[in-house]
Amino acid sequence: MYRAKFATKLAVGMLFSVAASVIALPAAVAQTRLTNASNVVNYAGQDDAFLALRNASRANKADMVDGLASVLSNYDIPSYVDYYRLKPRIKDLIAPESEIRDYLTRYDGTAIADRLRNDWLLELGKAGIWTTFDQQYPLFALDDDTQLKCYALTSKALKGGNVADDARALLTNPKDYGQGCTDLIGTLAQNNQFTQADVWFQLRLAVESGYGNVGRRLAPFLDATDAQIAQAIDRSSIVVARGPGADRAGHELFIVALGRLAKNDPSQAAAALTGAADQLKPSERALGWGQIALQASLKLDPMSADYWRAAQGAMLSSDGYEWRVRAALRAGDWRMVKSSIEAMPSALRDDPTWIYWLGRSLLADGRKTQAHKLFQSIAEQTNFYGQLALEELGQKIVAFSAPSVITPLELAPMQKNEGFRRAFRFFDMGLRFEGTREWNWELRKMTDRQLLAAAEFARQSDVLDRMVNTSDRTKYEVDYTQRFPSPHRDVMSNNTQALGLDMAWVYGVIRQESRFVKTARSNVGASGLMQLMPATAKYVAKKVGFSGFTPDQVNDVNTNILLGTNYLSMVLNDLDGSLPMATAAYNAGPGRPRAWRATLPGNVEGAIFAESIPFNETRGYVKNVLSNATYYAALFDGRPQSLKARLGYVAPKNFTASALP
Structure with a gap:
């Protein structure tokens, strides 16, 4: 049940479809x-x-x-x-x-x-x-298109401007490249702002990201043919078996092929690199180990930390830098955690994730004052790592907010806002993409008070996803009741109490899944508040004795909550009561967390388990849900809460929850 992020779409091919919620016209x-x-x-x-x-x-x-x-x-x-x-x-x-x-x-x-x-x-x-x-x-006001940024740098380079450093900082995610960014790489290669090493790095980045077609488009700017690059990507075992050869291109293609081979078998790739080591320069060997280490890390291979140690000094992708830290966390090597974070580019190192883990590595080294300084720098942030940093400073998570009540005078401009009116018009037609774009456009220059007023307008209009997302933008005035609403409380309370389930956790799941859009439907068919897949809904309905269940009932609030809470209860019981694993199971299916747990070297903190989940979506999902749940608990209970307690520890499969510390 691996699901992409919630997004409601209307099929492009259905040119004459009738919207279910068309507004009545004169x-x-x-x-x-x-x-x-x-x-x-x-x-x-x-x-x-x-x-x-x-x-x-x-x-x-x-x-x-x-x-x-x-x-x-x-x-x-x-x-x-x-x-x-x-x-x-x-x-x-x-x-x-x-x-x-x-x-x-x-x-x-x-x-x-x-x-x-x-x-x-x-x-x-x-x-x-x-x-x-x-x-x-x-x-162009939003300036959120990577291709356009690439075209802008190309234009500047063609006029003689030196843009190499800006280009290196921009070109980190081949998924967003398109023609604009491959054109930029070509332009910089032709005017000598990019070296061959830069272009080979871009090819490795494209291949390791799964965009080999982007890498192949770089052939005209390299001392290798398209056919040679295609063979390194698609027939990597042949290239690896042939060895590095004598020239630069042969060495680079061998390194690319090692990474491709490691996707299936890191140990085989490691053996091949070891066998060819005397034919490669030290810097090339480091690159090869980096390619193998990344793929081993994504497989949660216990050898990955050793591979990363052999890759010392290699030029890595953003994924490479991050997974080197994650491998060190899983191995419990705090010195490697520290050195790996310090080796990151500054833009990456400044992310709250790595600020927190750098602080933890300093604590492990007995450097409490320096660690606390790092924790203090992010402790006011209302996110997963801001919350964990707050706890490292000896405090708990609270949700006490008392912004002054939004007045009719503050609300009036929101009610008259043409962009908001268009947004609601689109929502009524089921066009959530267009409606969200119109809504967010109006928020760009708003103050905290204006954002709170816009969120209140969304609340009064029963558009809770816009209320949550709008209120989330405030920096100084925080209204936790807007950020963490709990609609359908009676239905939720009845179901969670009957199952002995933590209601705060369930609301944390719903907030992440659908933002309380009752008719939400993902691009893979998950439906309703709790985004249930059709097969899952049918299975749970049968298990709980829901006679006469039909798929169309899944968007009914009562039914959706009944089936969703029962499914959460099932996966929680199946996974030894571990909230991180059960949350991951709700997003990625129960088999995957069991497999991830099986690779652990021993009991690890729930935060380390969450951070080292190999699926990007699921990793973010688990952190967001448990962060949400902690705030909901603070609101429901009226007292400070611990995210660390919710995370607990995750053990290998031969341990049980009762054996955990």
Whole structure:
């Protein structure tokens, strides 16, 4: 049941689907008729035509877009009608520049205009129209597109600017590269701002991240052919068996192939590297061990810490730096934890995760004053590691907040806010992506008081996910009742009491799973407040004797909570009462936490177990849920709480919960 993050989507291919929650329209527009050369389509209302327009535009079906847009000339969200009409023609710069500029002027300052500028900039960068790109890029408000950042650096480099350091800092996640970032790497390689070592590093990064196609696009800038790179990626055992060869390219391809081989068998890759050691420079051997160590760490291989020691001095990816620390934590090697964090780039080292663990390594070395200084630097943060740091300072987690009541005067601007109105309009149509974008756009420059007022407006409108996310943004005034709501309390209390289940933990799960959106549906089919998969819901319904259960009942609040709490109880009992493991099981399935536990060298802190979960999503999920649960307990009980107590210890499979310290 490994599930991606909650995201509600409307299938692009369903061009004429009818939204389940279409808003009733006046009789005059109750039926909309679209005539096309090949068909006649009737819609129950303009919202249906709008949904069809959106999907046709996103599918780049320009022939349908104009016809659909023409029947929406009086639609109450004209900026989106015009956007969807224009978007397919932004591609390859088919639309005249004057038309694009006119749109940006008409809807200046709106979220959708910024989105269109993003679309346009991508096409300008792709086409190399740098004068217009350079004029428009500073106007892109969100500036959250890695490809655009790459294009901006390319433009600067082509004008003679030295951008190598900025590029190295930016180019860390090949998933986000696209054409813009591979173009940047090529430009910097051609003008000698990137060395061959830089480009080979990018290839290794792409391959270890699972984006071999990105790595292959770098072939023109390396002393290796596309065929050679493809063989190192796809037929790694052949390349490893052949050995490093005599030239630089052969050595680099051997190192890439070692990493690929280690995905399946780290010990085999380690043996091959040991056998070829005398043919490699010390720096190349370190790179090879780094490639093997990362894959071994992701498998929770007990040898991974030894592999990392052999990789000393290697240039690592962000994942490499982080997993070296995690391997040291699992091995209980606090000196290695300290040295590995200190070797990180500063931007990575400043993350609260590594500030906390560096503090713990200093404590293990008897350097309490320095450790406490680090803990104090993050203890005010209301996140997993902020909470743990607070406990290291001898305090507990509280949820006492008393911001002054939001006044009608403060609430009035939120009620009149056009962006919020559009957001609610989209939510009513089931378009949560568009609604969330509109809502978040309005929050960008708000003060804490304004954010609290916006969150209160969301609460009064029963849009609890926006209340939670908005309130989470405040820095100085905190309203924990907004951040950690507990709706359906009577239903929840009845179910958790009957099962002997911690209600705070269940609310922590719901907050992470659905943010209290009752009709939430993930992109893999999980539904409702507790995001139950269909097969799981059916299984639990049968186990608890829920006769007559049908899949459509899973979005009913009572049913969803009944089945979800029973499933949580089952996995908790199955995993010896360990909250970290049961939480991981709810996200990734019960088999995986059992397998992860089996690799432990002994009893470890729950925080170490959580930090070394090899799935990124599940690792973040466990930390967030247990952080949430601690705040909920503080609210429910009215007294300070311990996150460390909730985390407890996790033992190898041959231990039981009663044997834990």
